[in-house]
Amino acid sequence: EADIYQTPRYLVIGTGKKITLECSQTMGHDKMYWYQQDPGMELHLIHYSYGVNSTEKGDLSSESTVSRIRTEHFPLTLESARPSHTSQYLCASSPRELADTDTQYFGPGTRLTVL
Amino acid sequence: GDSVTQMEGPVTLSEEAFLTINCTYTATGYPSLFWYVQYPGEGLQLLLKATKADDKGSNKGFEATYRKETTSFHLEKGSVQVSDSAVYFCALSDRAGGFKTIFGAGTRLFVKA
Numbered sequence: 001e002a003d004i005y006q007t008p009r010y011l012v013i014g015t016g017k018k019i020t021l022e023c024s025q026t027m028g029h030d031k032m033y034w035y036q037q038d039p040g041m042e043l044h045l046i047h048y049s050y051g052v053n054s055t056e057k058g059d060l061s062s063e064s065t066v067s068r069i070r071t072e073h074f075p076l077t078l079e080s081a082r083p084s085h086t087s088q089y090l091c092a093s094s095p096r097e098l099a100d101t102d103t104q105y106f107g108p109g110t111r112l113t114v115l
Numbered sequence: 116g117d118s119v120t121q122m123e124g125p126v127t128l129s130e131e132a133f134l135t136i137n138c139t140y141t142a143t144g145y146p147s148l149f150w151y152v153q154y155p156g157e158g159l160q161l162l163l164k165a166t167k168a169d170d171k172g173s174n175k176g177f178e179a180t181y182r183k184e185t186t187s188f189h190l191e192k193g194s195v196q197v198s199d200s201a202v203y204f205c206a207l208s209d210r211a212g213g214f215k216t217i218f219g220a221g222t223r224l225f226v227k228a
Binding site for chain 1: 149151153158164204208215216
């Protein structure tokens with residue numbers, strides 16, 4: 001059973017607000033990811049990290065930023081939210097061990113609505 | 116680059132019907148192949164995986180066989196239940212791509228009682 005947590009689960013905010021979506025995992029995984037999931041269900045990688053102090057942008061351009069100061073924590077921040085940021089955000093992690101490094105463990109997601 | 120193509124949904128079946136969701140892939144290396152499932156209001160979870168040609172992954176009555184000759188990894192279940200209603204994602208991960216996961220677009224399955 002994967003132990004990866006996201007808070008809040010649901011968030012409704014006004015345009016222009018700064019928000020941080022939290023993601024934590026207790027499995028000691030080195031690699032962590034953020035995906036944006038559109039209403040059609042397709043997943044888009046927006047950020048990833050292969051370890052502490054390592055962050056990279058994903059395939060989909062995003063106005064969000066991430067940080068990785070601790071192994072277990074990978075928060076995503078939007079400095080000024082807009083209605084176009086309305087989406088489901090999924091966090092995932094995967095271990096370093098070669099036998100399982102290609103498997104991703106997902107959190108429950110944060111559904112963000114920007115009015 | 117690597118890619119995954121899966122059949123469009125939604126797929127609607129009656130309980131106890133046979134399920135097939137088609138998935139094909141393109142990859143430069145020798146990827147691992149996955150099926151993930153997403154139940155309503157939840158994140159994705161691994162359903163099954165196969166790491167080399169002719170491997171069969173299986174879990175909860177679902178099966179998929181890694182077919183290198185047809186570059187396919189079709190998901191099957193002999194008798195679906197209402198509780199199988201979910202979105203199913205085919206995916207691949209390749210060492211050549213740094214183990215980044217490429218997901219298909221997802222197929223929504225509805226099972227009617």
